[in-house]
Amino acid sequence: MKKIRIEICVGTACHIMGAHELIEFTENLPEWLNEKIDYKLSPCFGVCHENMKPPIVKLNDKYYENMTPTALKSMIMKVLEGREEL
Numbered sequence: 001m002k003k004i005r006i007e008i009c010v011g012t013a014c015h016i017m018g019a020h021e022l023i024e025f026t027e028n029l030p031e032w033l034n035e036k037i038d039y040k041l042s043p044c045f046g047v048c049h050e051n052m053k054p055p056i057v058k059l060n061d062k063y064y065e066n067m068t069p070t071a072l073k074s075m076i077m078k079v080l081e082g083r084e085e086l
């Protein structure tokens, strides 16, 4: 199975709106889950200027707005269980 690519924006708007919580969550995933993920931080994606609400995360090639650790975990699990295509 291909790894899920997670990019967390660390631009100003996303930082102010809680990107650090997403970073903390992602950096503390259990080992079995961590092995299924490629994770990196990113400068502003530019989509916060297109009416998307920060914090914004890119999963594979798709942007998700207003992301929380709970929502991110839910997305990861849906993809792993085949309930969501990215």
Ligand code: FES
Binding pocket: 009, 010, 011, 012, 013, 014, 015, 043, 044, 045, 046, 047, 048, 049, 054, 056
């Ligand atoms: S600051 Fe995060 S997308 Fe612009």
